[in-house]
Amino acid sequence: MDFELSSTQRALLEALDTLLDRHAGTERSRELAELGAYDRELEAALREGGFEELFGAEEAGPLDATLAVERIAMRLGAVTPVPRMLVLPALGLEPPEGPVVLAVAGDPGPIRYGAQATRMLLADGPRCVLAELDPDTAEPVPSAYGYPLARPVSRKSRELGPGTAAAMMNWWRVGVSAEAVGMMRQAMDIAVTYAKDRKVFGRALGSFQALQHRLAELSVAVEGARWLVYEAAFSGARAESAAVAAAHTMAALGRVTRETHQIMGAVGLTTEHDLHLWTLRMQTLRTELGGRRGHDRAVVAARWGRAS
Amino acid sequence: MEFAWSEQDAAFRRELVAFLDRELADWQRSETGLGSAVYSEFSRAFVGKLADKGWLTPHWPPEYGGGGQGAWQHFVLGEEMWKRGEPRGPQYMNVNWVGPALIKYGTEQQRRTLLPPIARGEVFWCQGFSEPEAGTDLAALRTRAVREGDGFVLNGQKIWTSYANVADYCFLLARTGSTASGRAGISVFLLPLDTPGVEVRRISGLVGEHSFNELFLTDAWIPAECLLGEENEGWRIVRRTLAYERVGAPRYARAALVLDRLAERCREAGLFGDEGIQEQFGAARAQCEAARVLVYRVIDERAKAKEPSPLANQARAAMVLAERAVGDLAVDVLGSEALAEGELGDAQFRNSLGAGIAAGSYEVQLNLITRLILKLPKD
Numbered sequence: 001m002d003f004e005l006s007s008t009q010r011a012l013l014e015a016l017d018t019l020l021d022r023h024a025g026t027e028r029s030r031e032l033a034e035l036g037a038y039d040r041e042l043e044a045a046l047r048e049g050g051f052e053e054l055f056g057a058e059e060a061g062p063l064d065a066t067l068a069v070e071r072i073a074m075r076l077g078a079v080t081p082v083p084r085m086l087v088l089p090a091l092g093l094e095p096p097e098g099p100v101v102l103a104v105a106g107d108p109g110p111i112r113y114g115a116q117a118t119r120m121l122l123a124d125g126p127r128c129v130l131a132e133l134d135p136d137t138a139e140p141v142p143s144a145y146g147y148p149l150a151r152p153v154s155r156k157s158r159e160l161g162p163g164t165a166a167a168m169m170n171w172w173r174v175g176v177s178a179e180a181v182g183m184m185r186q187a188m189d190i191a192v193t194y195a196k197d198r199k200v201f202g203r204a205l206g207s208f209q210a211l212q213h214r215l216a217e218l219s220v221a222v223e224g225a226r227w228l229v230y231e232a233a234f235s236g237a238r239a240e241s242a243a244v245a246a247a248h249t250m251a252a253l254g255r256v257t258r259e260t261h262q263i264m265g266a267v268g269l270t271t272e273h274d275l276h277l278w279t280l281r282m283q284t285l286r287t288e289l290g291g292r293r294g295h296d297r298a299v300v301a302a303r304w305g306r307a308s
Numbered sequence: 309m310e311f312a313w314s315e316q317d318a319a320f321r322r323e324l325v326a327f328l329d330r331e332l333a334d335w336q337r338s339e340t341g342l343g344s345a346v347y348s349e350f351s352r353a354f355v356g357k358l359a360d361k362g363w364l365t366p367h368w369p370p371e372y373g374g375g376g377q378g379a380w381q382h383f384v385l386g387e388e389m390w391k392r393g394e395p396r397g398p399q400y401m402n403v404n405w406v407g408p409a410l411i412k413y414g415t416e417q418q419r420r421t422l423l424p425p426i427a428r429g430e431v432f433w434c435q436g437f438s439e440p441e442a443g444t445d446l447a448a449l450r451t452r453a454v455r456e457g458d459g460f461v462l463n464g465q466k467i468w469t470s471y472a473n474v475a476d477y478c479f480l481l482a483r484t485g486s487t488a489s490g491r492a493g494i495s496v497f498l499l500p501l502d503t504p505g506v507e508v509r510r511i512s513g514l515v516g517e518h519s520f521n522e523l524f525l526t527d528a529w530i531p532a533e534c535l536l537g538e539e540n541e542g543w544r545i546v547r548r549t550l551a552y553e554r555v556g557a558p559r560y561a562r563a564a565l566v567l568d569r570l571a572e573r574c575r576e577a578g579l580f581g582d583e584g585i586q587e588q589f590g591a592a593r594a595q596c597e598a599a600r601v602l603v604y605r606v607i608d609e610r611a612k613a614k615e616p617s618p619l620a621n622q623a624r625a626a627m628v629l630a631e632r633a634v635g636d637l638a639v640d641v642l643g644s645e646a647l648a649e650g651e652l653g654d655a656q657f658r659n660s661l662g663a664g665i666a667a668g669s670y671e672v673q674l675n676l677i678t679r680l681i682l683k684l685p686k687d
Contacts, residue, residue: 001310001311001312001313001314001380001604001607001608001611002309002310002608003309003604003605003608003609004309004608005309006309009309063309192682192684195684196683196684196685203685203687204684204685206682206684206685207684207685207686207687208687209675209687212674212675212678212682212684213671213674213675213678215678215682215684216625216673216674216675216677216678216681216682217625217674219622219677219681219682220602220622220625220626220629220677221598223602223622224595224598224599224601224602224622224626225598227598227601227602227604227605228594228597228598228601230309230311231311231601234309234310234311234312235311243590244593244594244597245594247590247591247593247594248594248595248597248598251591251594292591293583293587295590296586296587296588296589296590296591296594297583297586297587297590298590299589299590299591299593299594300571300580300586300589300590300593303568303571303593304568304571304572304575304580304589
């Protein structure tokens with residue numbers, strides 16, 4: 001057991017931060033969101049920096065890739081790190097250029113970058129289907145939630161081997177939770193900083209115990225989620241571990257959204273303020289894989305077997 | 309970062325589990341019998357066996373009857389014990405912090421006389437902290453110790469003292485400074501409970517027959533050798549030795565085990581097809597796991613001999629939530645069957661009522677997180 005970053009992991013995250021300073025952040029995110037665009041430059045920079053190969057790298061591994069996914073989401077990188085850095089490598093597939101998206105058969109809901117993506121991994125029963133998408137026929141769905149949403153249309157597809165769907169879903173759970181943890185930490189930071197600075201009734205907003213306890217409880221939830229995600233990644237996205245991490249993360253996500261906005265007050269509801277850049281995107285993550293309820297049921301299936 | 313057990317720790321757990329499965333095969337802790345005669349007799353015999361294996365005080369230095377083992381082995385021991393309803397009884401307190409406090413602050417004579425019986429599993433200790441007017445606000449305690457001759461005269465009252473009915477000694481906090489001295493006027497006394505002027509009275513409680521006691525001290529004289537550390541140094545001693553005690557009882561391990569049994573019960577009753585029930589189980593399991601991983605993070609700090617940090621407050625808060633989640637689930641899901649005396653649900657629910665109160669209330673954990681981790685301004 002060792003709960004500290006190794007020197008290699010620290011160096012990795014520093015290098016990633018330097019890259020994200022140039023290719024991500026609030027301004028870049030706002031520009032791209034305006035255009036509904038995917039960040040091909042960031043994708044290329046991550047590829048060239050070797051970050052897409054962390055999962056299988058000898059001196060790194062899935063945990064390191066997961067730490068990177070968390071960091072990219074925290075910095076609002078407009079790419080698809082979960083499929084590129086976790087799911088595809090877990091299935092032994094090379095990520096193609098351009099956005100890749102994940103979906104579950106039978107869920108017709110719009111997905112992030114559904115109109116920009118050229119490839120989609122679809123969990124269909126025990127197998128994955130790798131589909132080529134036709135961006136021209138995708139149906140964009142207007143939405144305020146940060147990521148461009150659309151219902152993709154596949155052109156042709158091929159089935160992968162049996163068991164691939166489980167691996168895909170487990171890594172997806174870990175990945176989307178890592179993204180959520182990164183975003184929640186950022187939203188919390190914003191709210192805590194504001195609570196220290198903002199004066200109300202002649203004292204700091206954060207000096208009111210009614211708010212202090214809520215923020216403290218959030219920190220317990222978010223830290224629990226964070227370490228569950230790391231442990232799940234380390235375990236190779238074992239089914240129970242992955243579902244537990246996702247269940248706890250998504251339970252925290254709803255509360256973090258509510259409380260950070262409550263503390264920010266009206267200013268947090270303006271587009272001028274940055275909080276929404278994280279909190280609105282978080283709602284998209286919240287819907288994936290059946291959301292909190294779906295993850296909770298996945299915990300039961302993994303730990304105690306199917307019903308009856 | 310690494311989340312795997314070392315081969316040594318994993319082997320230790322395997323050996324321990326096999327031993328416990330054998331030793332505890334016929335023993336069902338009477339869940340509401342904390343401090344009861346049956347429970348205490350069992351514990352006394354059981355800790356003797358642990359001592360023979362070297363598993364009672366494995367993390368103590370060898371010169372005081374310990375095995376010189378690391379923090380993780382000590383913790384594995386606690387986890388496996390707590391899972392099974394803590395068959396060591398009050399002995400876990402001796403092992404976790406009474407002994408270490410004696411090792412760190414005791415005189416050579418105190419160590420020589422008091423440590424070996426603990427390491428052999430022969431004595432029980434209880435914790436004399438809370439008073440009617442000083443619980444969560446412990447520094448308000450009023451029990452007085454006044455120098456007289458070669459010793460001290462104790463007067464006052466302690467309350468909520470688990471195991472006082474069976475204990476041989478009490479690790480007692482008393483005021484040696486002025487009434488207004490607050491934290492700076494408190495001392496620790498190692499009080500033999502057979503001292504004249506000490507009286508134990510039982511308080512009927514919701515958890516166990518003898519889980520609560522009152523301890524009355526009326527002109528109880530004890531020799532000066534019963535003072536631990538310097539006079540008026542008590543607060544510092546307790547803070548240091550109890551720093552890890554917030555996670556000393558791995559309550560999530562018990563909650564997780566109860567949850568497994570409840571799942572089995574639900575499956576047998578044909579209730580597990582219900583999605584709502586599944587979701588409550590999934591969320592409760594996740595809460596137990598979150599508590600576990602946050603506690604492990606604290607043990608990692610301990611294993612690296614770092615200063616105790618406020619991460620323990622987060623871990624403790626998460627444990628409280630885990631115990632409550634499983635207690636609530638039991639009643640929600642099993643219905644009135646859960647309420648029968650001694651039922652799994654009954655025990656979990658009633659135990660969970662105390663989870664956020666003992667060893668520093670839930671709100672105190674939140675206050676400390678606020679101040680030390682989030683660094684929010686004070687009122």
